[in-house]
Amino acid sequence: MRAWLEGIEQRHGLDRLTRQSRQLVLTTFILLLVLMVVRGFAIQADGNRFGPLIAFVLPLVLFLPSILTRRPRGHAWLAFVSLLYFAQGVMVASLPGQGLRGVIEALVAMLLFIGCMGYARFRSRQIKRDQAQH
Numbered sequence: 001m002r003a004w005l006e007g008i009e010q011r012h013g014l015d016r017l018t019r020q021s022r023q024l025v026l027t028t029f030i031l032l033l034v035l036m037v038v039r040g041f042a043i044q045a046d047g048n049r050f051g052p053l054i055a056f057v058l059p060l061v062l063f064l065p066s067i068l069t070r071r072p073r074g075h076a077w078l079a080f081v082s083l084l085y086f087a088q089g090v091m092v093a094s095l096p097g098q099g100l101r102g103v104i105e106a107l108v109a110m111l112l113f114i115g116c117m118g119y120a121r122f123r124s125r126q127i128k129r130d131q132a133q134h
Contacts, residue, residue, distance in 0.1 A: 005121065014129065018122040024115030025075065029067060031108045032085060033060050039101075059084070072120040072127070079116035085109035 009017060040053030059081055066074020086109035093102025 009122070009125070014122055014126050018119065018126050021115050021118035021122055022070070024111060025067065025078075025119050028108050028112035028115055029060065029063075029078075032082070032105070032112055033057065035105055035108060036060060036085075039105075070123065072124040075116040075123070076120040079113045079120065082109045082112040082116065086113065 036056035037053065040050075040056045043052050044050075063074060063078045063081070066078065086106050089102045089104070089106030089109055091102070092098050092105060095102065
């Protein structure tokens with residue numbers, strides 16, 4: 001796997017891969033956030049109107065500083081959290097009448113995972129390369 005990734009880095013360039021993985025992270029993060037806001041409003045409980053919304057959105061919002069400051073470690077942690085949303089999407093897809101919603105959520109979470117792991121790797125290697133040049 002390592003040799004394969006290093007081959008991709010040599011063919012496409014580290015800067016390009018970092019930029020593309022960041023774009024994937026931003027796009028899928030926003031999509032997942034929108035999906036969770038819609039979902040939170042859709043299942044509002046009678047007594048606690050914002051509880052479901054907070055439960056779905058807060059884990060993602062906590063990673064905004066890492067995304068905005070482009071920290072590789074924060075992206076790696078977001079990748080792990082995205083797996084929880086993937087599992088939730090798979091579970092929702094098994095519910096009657098919720099198949100499409102669950103599949104979309106699982107797909108977006110999986111793409112967020114891929115983007116975050118790619119960004120964490122490529123950005124870390126980019127930082128090491130830049131430090132070695134100075």
